[in-house]
Amino acid sequence: MLYTVGEMAKVMHIPASTLRYYDQEGLLPFVERSSGGIRMFSEKDYEWLKVIECLKSSGLSIKEIRAFIDMAARGDESIHERxxxxxxxxxxxxxQMEDLQATLDLLEFKCWYYEQAVKDGTxxxxxxxxxxxxxxxxxTTKEKMSMNKGI
Incomplete structure (x- = not known):
């Protein structure tokens, strides 16, 4: 089955403009076009787009994702690099997950702390x-925060 930009955008839950931007940036060299020049996405393209979104979510820049796509285009010679x-x-x-967990732990502690303070009135x-x-x-959170009393 083939999808237009709009259809694929809906499947991916991203704006169609994102797919157009990816194309302009050279991230979609594999996407075919109809005789009228309309981008037509296949199921295989969907899998590539999922990888692109994963790399983007992991913090890679568009330039770095383009480098990955160039690596993939080189085939087996780049498997170690990939x-x-x-x-x-x-x-x-x-x-990032460890850092976010530490942030969440502190937020949880502070919510508990202020809920207790509100309940006690002080x-x-x-x-x-x-x-x-x-x-x-x-x-352990309070021990780590001993310097932050009253914050």
Whole structure:
């Protein structure tokens, strides 16, 4: 089955202008055009677009994604380079996830902290708690935040 830009955009849940931009930037050299010049996307193109979106979400620039597409066009001679690229992106995403988890942990603690303070009508009771008195998930968080009392 073939899809127009608009149809593929709906399938991908992205604006059609994004697909047009990708094409202008050289990210869609594999997409065929109808006799009238209309881009026609296949199921295989969909898979490529998913990889492009993955790389974009992982933090690669359009220029870096274009380099990946150029690598893929070179075939087997670039498989080691492509493996290294994906390993690098995987490591970067894992690091981002760890950083986001730390951010979420702090936000969770602060929500609990201020919910307690609102319930008590003061921060004094929460500030006075030792790490041992805190609910389990927040024990290490307060220790890490000991310098941020009252923030």
């Amino acid at each position: 493996l290294e690229l994906f390993q690098s992106r995987r490591a970067a995403v894992k690091k 921060e004094a009771n929460v500030k006075a708690m030792t790490a041992d008195q805190l609910p389990e998930p927040y024990k």
